[in-house]
Amino acid sequence: MKRFAALAILALLTACTSISEVTPAGDGHYTVTTQVRGGMTPWGEVKASSLKRADQYCKEQGKQMHQVDMQTHGVRGWTPQEAELTFACLAG
Numbered sequence: 001m002k003r004f005a006a007l008a009i010l011a012l013l014t015a016c017t018s019i020s021e022v023t024p025a026g027d028g029h030y031t032v033t034t035q036v037r038g039g040m041t042p043w044g045e046v047k048a049s050s051l052k053r054a055d056q057y058c059k060e061q062g063k064q065m066h067q068v069d070m071q072t073h074g075v076r077g078w079t080p081q082e083a084e085l086t087f088a089c090l091a092g
Contacts, residue, residue: 015041016036017036017041018034019035019053020033030054030087030089031084031086032053034050034053034082034083035080040077046072049083054085062092063091065087065090067087070083071083071084071086
């Protein structure tokens with residue numbers, strides 16, 4: 001029984017993270033979304049994943065990432081957490 005309880009707690013704390021492809025949003029802006037299912041991932045980590053992917057995308061073009069907007073959705077531990085970043089790539 002203790003083993004089952006330990007496995008249940010571990011499953012609750014484990015999260016599955018996915019990061020979308022960068023997609024054009026018009027006016028020179030792009031979006032990328034990070035989604036975390038399950039677990040108790042801090043919002044800072046969810047947002048950082050989107051920011052990191054956007055920064056990588058812009059660096060591949062020899063530009064710098066500029067955050068335009070960040071929207072978050074979901075409730076940590078209850079529903080999937082989502083951070084949707086809108087950004088632009090600007091010349092250095």
